[in-house]
Amino acid sequence: MRVELADIISCENKEMSKQVEIELLSFDSKLGQFPVVKKAPFVMQFTNEENRRLLIQGETEVTIAIPCDRCLEEVEWNFPIVIEKEIDLTKSSEETAMDELSYMTGTSLDVDQLIFGEILVSWPMKVLCREDCKGICKRCGANLNLAECQCQKTELDPRMAAIQDIFSKFKEV
Secondary structure (H helix, E strand, C coil), rough: EEEEHHHHHHHCCCCEEEEEECCCEEEEEEEEEEEEEEECCCEEEEECCCEEEEEEEEEEEEEEEEEEECCCCCCEEEEEEEEEEEEEECCCCCCCCCCCCCCEEEECCCCCHHHHHHHCCCCCCCCCCCCCCCEECCCCCCCCCCCCCCCCCCCCCHHHHHHHHHHHHHCCC
16 A cells, blocks of 8 residues: 655645555565565654654564474464664655665655565574474474374484395395
């Protein structure tokens, strides 16, 4: 959703509240594509302070379905988002920081791009469906949280593969 801020930028000390909606259907990044499960409209506050800076404030929550890092089951991850941005109105568009360029185009604010940046910054390092997640079997791919698989559990050291071949030849004789 785009919010036009020309009225507030042009009037000194003007304040405005606006209910905005997040139009993101999925979070698409180099990490992958993750569906947005829950989102709600929220109120954003815009304040022009002495024609020097524009304050953008808001608070919302977005829930995204992310696969567990061990077993790949979908986990609904809640992102509480607190927006507190300050844009210097005395600078020209060329002097504006690169961070602001991603969600501001002239006097238009792209709410979805702003939310995207906030989610990206707070993306978790590791997502687990539960603390004691057992993951999946390396051989058959079975989810070990649901049932035990029948695969061989002992992992042989790959450095010993040549010796293992020698022993298996002697067993055949």
